[in-house]
Amino acid sequence: MSPRHSLLPPVGTETLPVVLLTFSSRLSQAREKGGMCGICGTVGRASPAELDAMTDSMIHRGPDGRGVTVFDGDPPAGLGNRRLAIIDPTPAGAQPMAFGDRWWITYNGELYNFRELRRDLENDGERFASQCDTEVLLRLFVTQGPRMLELLNGIFAFAVWDDLEKRLFLARDRLGVKPLYHTNIKGCFAFASELRALLPLIVTPSLDETALADYLTFLWVPDPKTAFRQIRKLPPGHFAWFDSDGLRVEQYWDLHFSPEERSEDEWRSLVGEAVTASVQRQMVSDVPLGSFLSGGVDSSAIVAAMSQTGERVSTYTIGFSKADLEHEIVPDDVHYARRVSQLLKTDYHETILQPDVLELLPRTVWHLEEPVADPAAISTY
Incomplete structure (x- = not known):
């Protein structure tokens, strides 16, 4: 040796x-x-x-x-x-x-x-x-x-x-x-x-x-x-x-997709079970857990699945100011996030991006390392 x-x-x-x-x-x-x-x-x-x-x-x-x-x-x-x-x-x-x-x-x-x-x-x-x-x-x-x-x-x-x-x-x-x-x-x-x-x-x-x-x-x-x-x-x-x-x-692995014929009710049940099982399986940690909450279907479903464990979930929402939203082609989702939080009784945390977010660009690019044309990188960071 x-x-x-x-x-x-x-x-x-x-x-x-x-x-x-x-x-x-x-x-x-x-x-x-x-x-x-x-x-x-x-x-x-x-x-x-x-x-x-x-x-x-x-x-x-x-x-x-x-x-x-x-x-x-x-x-x-x-x-x-x-x-x-x-x-x-x-x-x-x-x-x-x-x-x-x-x-x-x-x-x-x-x-x-x-x-x-x-x-x-x-x-x-x-x-x-x-x-x-x-x-x-x-x-x-x-x-x-x-x-x-x-x-x-x-x-x-x-x-x-x-x-x-x-x-x-x-x-x-x-x-x-x-x-x-x-x-x-x-x-x-x-x-x-x-x-x-x-x-x-x-x-x-x-x-x-x-x-x-x-x-x-x-x-x-x-x-x-x-x-x-x-x-x-x-x-x-x-x-x-x-x-x-x-x-x-x-x-060692590749995605294989085989279409199946099932009723809408069957798919609804199977998807719900799969999402819940996937989310709860990933809640393996010796430290506290939380989730992003945009108010959309995906993040809301994840938070709902987490809440089923009986633990209060900490959620984090990123929003934009009214002035910035005037330049967006999508509507403001923050009010949906607030409604989901109220419904699921989460520990809600909300941050509204300010104009000084431009100061984050050099640091965000530094962490991305490679060019990635995804504006969500700023709000995620």
Whole structure:
């Protein structure tokens, strides 16, 4: 076993990607700065200073803790993590996390069925040292390999380094809720949750002109491209291996649609049950939860499903001033949000965007990283 240096200090005190947004009080604080957990790593080079810089460039994604682990050997490698603690916020959930002094994981996401998966593993004789989903995810990989991805219900991007076989495994959730970028420059393969963590590794980043054409066509840059020629995205529903033979990417999931003939009453019942089950399944957290509430059908249905658990739901509504609404082609929905809140007795929070919102544009663009033509990014931020 090669020697290893742990740079992990003590830990301090993101579904349906478009529709559902639940968050804790600490999560909302992190979103003020941009985010979720952040992961990164390198293979072929393992500079503690470089990994520190990559990790800390994503501090806005994880204010609750940081960790960097460096692996000596051939090839050298390293993993970094910025943590936003949602499940088991104790030091037991700190990352990078190891099992058997061989497999190491850095993970961004949330598994909604991790308790069921943990119970199955325990029935098979596995034992755990924490209450977090990270440990369950790593143990699933150790025991089942890539086929474990079929069992996961959640949102995730993660990397596992096998320090015995000297190879890296990467995976991204089915719909790509969690980002995962990678590059291969001068014999160093690197990955991260954000582009900015990889840019310092590239001497002269250059524009991918075909990605620019895609952006002008679709208003965003589809995978696997990014705005930079040297950086790519791991597509949703895919995993990858990186070792001495290079990078191999494989698809493990795709959407299959088979039309069914049912009555309107059947569809109404099935959709209601599916929405309720999906929302309540995603309310797995060791910290308080809340939801955006626009007053539209989607967010109102989500809040109604959350309210069925018996807990009072905190809701957050973003509105526009009367003067700004004069320039909008859609009507003001805030009064609908207020009515839904009154009906469901939520803990209602309302914010009206002010003219100084323009001051947020540089920061919003900084967090978007890639060009995305979606004005909702401002109100969401």
